[in-house]
Amino acid sequence: MDSILQAFMLVLDIKVLGVMLASALFGLFVGSIPGLTATMAAALLIPFTFFMEPVPAIAAIVTTVAMAIFAGDIPGALLRIPGTPASAAYCDEAYAMTRKGQAETALGVSLVCSAIGGILGSAVLAMTAPVLAEFAIKFSSFEYFWLACLGLSCAVVVSSGSTLKGFVSLLIGLFIATIGIDVTAGHPRFTFGSVEMMGGISFIPAMIGMFAISEVMRYVAAPGSQQAAPQQPIRNVFKGIGSILSRYKLNVARGGVIGAVVGILPGAGADIAAWIAFAMSKRFSREPEKFGTGHVEGLVDAGTANNAGVAGAWIPALVFGIPGDSITAIVIGVLYMKGMNPGPTVFMNQPELINAVFIVFFLANLALIPLGFLAIRLSRRILYVPRKVLIPIILMFCVVGSFAINNTVFGISVMLVMGVLAYVMESNGFPVAPTILGIVLGTMLESNFMSSMIKADGEFSGFFSRPIAATLGVIVILIWIIPLVRLLVKLVRKPQTA
């Protein structure tokens, strides 16, 4: 109880609340501008969080992301361009509603469902994370090795597009993680005599490069024209929301559960949660024929799911240090910077910090209703902000931001290389998320493998000698074997059908 009180004291501080308000406005702005994603918002924030205490730093990221994921719905509904990938699943449906003159309802449902989804996800986070942490406190390097494997496998399996390309992307990430002084023997790897490389590829400039620079390049390669928002009066977005929600209360609950569960899976975040929830909604709907004509049901499901997914992704991140999506990958980097190394020990030693994270989650999602309403009212102005002006400014922010982490231009070089890499990868259908998970989990994977090997005296059987480790190991092996078996079956059957 004491720690909860302490947590409230930490959060209900004028400075923290101020940071949350500023981040909320920033998140709403970035989210509602097409092409600027929630992950990019988080990446641009890190240089600032670098100079903050742990609680305001986390509060800034949580608030920004919650707001940005909702704000992505605004241009989705008004212009049929999703503001963030998480709104892509139902942007056609929302736009169809706007064309029927129901823009108010579409935006209102998005807003209220986003807030409910965020609160549901936060509740799942607050209830499951401490329980898992109590369980995880008994884990040794064997279990952590398998957990890291599990995280990486999930990243490949659930990533969008081809599994082979997802795997390549993962290996690139793992390779980047090996650069620098090696964890066990202290031998410099791939540093080519550079002292700066010895510390490894600094994570934050790499993130800024992969999410912001690649986005800048994509804009420059295909600027596109900026559409004007339709002239439809948007006044009372909350009209009629109550009856819609009571009619689709099961959808809200289902969206929340799907979002939280998908969020927990490493590599899958809010965007995949929204796609799955939307597909489920259509599948189990009593009126599936109405989908595509501007039907509100899918919006309820998917709008709830993407915000629930944001919170769900924090569960593995806080408990095991395994990111649930690319945003929590950034969060883990920030947590390490703040000396709040994610893992079960943080739950035992600093429960007030963990409780503060939960409180921040609830607060941010509650604040979504009034602030989101404000953003909807201002949406026409925000959508008019010229991107040709924003893009160069973002580029310079990235430069200063990645310089600020270590105060050397080496950070800018890392950002440039990773930005170009991410741009080339994405234009060739290689998903970027597995690379980031590889970078985050590579060191964890290797150091746990090495210390396990030393403990087990070089015996591989050590990895199956403890019950939990053995279970996790079997799950990982199954994840890898099942697709291989399927592939073989397909190969064997193919000649007969051809």
Added chain:
Amino acid sequence: MQLNDAVTGLVLVIFALAEIAYSSTFPALHGQAYGPSLFPILIGCGLLACGLMLIARGLRERRSAGAENAPWLRWGDWAQDPAMRINMMLIPGSLIAYILLSDFIGFIPLCIVLLSLLLYRLGSSLGASVLYAVVVTIVLQLLFSRVLLVPLPGGITSALFR
């Protein structure tokens, strides 16, 4: 920029072979079967296998009907237009310029020049570009240098701002 999978695969194979060759020169740990070379070599083998599979896939794609003369490499639409080609090169170009020159020239003048150039090239008018560039540079300087205490390079102008 779109590459045929076979080209990507070939790049990966060459990279993987070089990486494996280099990694195998890492010293082993005393009394341990596995040393710092284990993970890089495993990663290299993985990349090698994936590279080979991508080559096979790319070649198969080309052999399918109608794709015999598909290009190995396709630069996107931006490469057709000279203005956009310059813009595209300006992004890495301005970053490289910043990396090389910032210590010497200093943050304020360099940021103003690079920002004006980028804003102008992306379609703002010359006057507006310079105005925005100056305002943004001042905001960045105040925010990072004064509030966050980041030592942005002063360069030749450092005497002016002390």
